[in-house]
Amino acid sequence: MESTKKEQLIVSVSPHIKSDETTSRIMWTVSLALMPAMLSGLYFFGLKALFITALSIISCMVFEQWYMKMVGKTSVLSDGSGFLTGLLLGMNMPASLWSFSPFTVHIPVIASFFAIVITKQLFGGLGYNVFNPALIGRAFALISWPKAMTIWNEPTAAFLAMDAKTTATPLGILKEEGLSKLIEVFGDKMNLYMHLLSGNRAGSIGETSAIAILIGGLFLLYKKYISWHIPVSFLATVALMAWIFGGKEGLFQGDPIVHLISGGMMLGAWFMATDYVTSPSVRNGQILFGIGCGFLTMIIRLKGGFPEGVMFAILIMNCFAPLIDRGFKAKVFGAVKQPKVKEAK
């Protein structure tokens, strides 16, 4: 009895109790959580949206495989991070990119290269990247092809339609012509909210439907893959600033709801800002991170040159993530703060 038990003992270093959560499982679950938003994008933007997303997913995975092969490391395709980056990148691009005259189909491919090889792998691969790869890919594309990246198709429910009218995004109208014009375009205020919530509006493939993104976000929250700190502080800051400074007539006249459910706000707050690698891991720090994202977003939306600021706000706050983590590091239990000793001369 004694001897058989001894043989069954496994001697190993801690941790001894392992959960069955793995990186790849988290990545595939996040991808699953993005599906409602993806499906809504497919519904409103049709086959073009599918092509653009598939193209960026395939290019991300091909570039990841190619780089790993080139540097002689084992393949990491199965961990799903390349797939997730490609999916997020595709969902952040306008469906109008699937056009052959002018030729813009190469844009998702080059943006994928930039996201995977330069932003992620050159910095050391998954877990070491400073910036969110999908967002850098999109920022790169937006700066390199400012015209092609801001042609927005009007949503059509016809799946196979390859021709679409182009139109401005709600945020574009809000920036150029103000809220009253935006309400006029959509009929009345209720109608505007309904369009923004359901996703029946111009925008990037995966960012339009606030409801669908919220379903995915709440699913992640329920699975405890993300915590409430970043999304809630992000959204709350945006709502507060939109309410105080958003109005043209004066303070406290803005419409926070329009700002919350338009642009890439929802997708950014639930799926981009909560990226494990590029956001702080300390809870209090996450709140500060979210506030910073929201503040910068509203500064760019209200005062900057671009109508949408979520992407740049998150990227700027990504730089601060290590600093925030250091500042909010929990005190080591039992540790005594060393009194500063003056150097004896």
Next chain:
Amino acid sequence: MSSTSTTSLKDLFLNGIIKENTIFKLALSLCPSIAVTNNLKNGIFMGAAVLFVQTMVNITISLMRKVIHPKVRLPIFMLVISGWVTVTSMLMAAFVPDVYAKVGLYIQLIVAFASILARAEMFASKNSFMPSMADGLGMGVGFLFALTVISFFRELVGKGTLTIPTSLSSAHVITFMHTKPLLIMVLPAGGFLAVGILMAFFNWIDVRYMKKGAVSH
């Protein structure tokens, strides 16, 4: 570095271009290599200005090295460098005013280039006329080469054109593409990307070359 008796003038010249290339190997003077290289013509003229200043400074310092007191050598080097930079900047303002309007600020900044002071301190103040000149020419040509490559790459990829200077006052613009293929490359962020990519490329060549050399020996 000061053992000139064993190294030939040719080696000294090539050293600055390949082994100790200011930008690609030493990673010095990156400020102008990012700021002025969004246009091939500007890159070439900036590189030429540095080539001139580097050579003239090396010659002057090496001729004066016997009379410079070691304790005040750095201020003297700085004076010599600023003197030659002023000469260059005035010459450029007079003969290539359109280029000077774009890169003038960075011409003034040559005064603060680490590479120029470093060559004066480490090489020219210890060596005679001919080796110092070879070293200055090599370093300058290496810089010119780096700036030409960077600006060639950036302008071609960023704007789809190449501005090739045909004389001091005229340039021929070749247009390869009418759309801008990758606009970010002519923006400041693209400068960092271009320098980083080219640096990696030249280091890769170096590693391959070194490996081959090791096998053949």
